[in-house]
Amino acid sequence: MRLRDLGFSKLTYSEIILTISHDDAINVAPMGVLLEDDKRLSLRVYKGQRTCELIVKGAIDCVLNITCSSTLFYDAVFKKSEISYSPSETVSSPRVRGCDAYVECSVIDVEDCGEYVRVLLKPQLIRVSRKIIKAYNRAEPAVIEALVCFTKILHLIKNNVEMAESLKERIKIFREIVYHSTRNKKLRMMVTEILERAEEVIREKKAMDKH
């Protein structure tokens, strides 16, 4: 199995769930990955996040957990402590249980690019646990897009409330898509919670600015 067969590309970010460990600390978070060449991948990890902290402290490996499950993406942002792990075969960072495939990687370079660090990865092992054929649905990607907006709000709320507001409006659109395309209660609950959390973050920031 080659990286390209798993959907990795030089042009388009593939969204995965990254597990990374350093000493006893383990962190999990959704991240975008680009193919650099046939043997290397790269991440752009923004500063101020725990993932970045572990990388800068010297984490030597990580796992790219591949899944389309919006629940796993949601848990990786909001319910990290409920994520269940299993050991990897070649690296110290664990896998997230229940994913479709895993790419175990060594960290081979970390470059400081100001707002973010660029992390170069060398895959050590690719393991496909499930070959899935699943028809596309609109609800799960909409939940993941709403999560992207929410995590961006967290990143820029300090300096740009206007942008945060406009991202919140986008989350409302994704919520409409979810409600329009599924009766699944869990998906509806997740997107509603994402919107409520976004509203809360913006409300708190505005209240602080008033004082």
Ligand SMILES: Cc1cc2nc3c(=O)[nH]c(=O)nc-3n(C[C@H](O)[C@H](O)[C@H](O)COP(=O)(O)O)c2cc1C
């Ligand atoms: C689908 C998706 C893709 C993301 N891609 C990135 C990324 O490439 N780089 C990044 O720094 N943050 C990215 N994020 C945001 C982080 O996952 C988010 O800020 C997370 O809460 C960081 O967790 P941490 O502080 O535990 O590291 C992404 C979020 C989502 C939902």
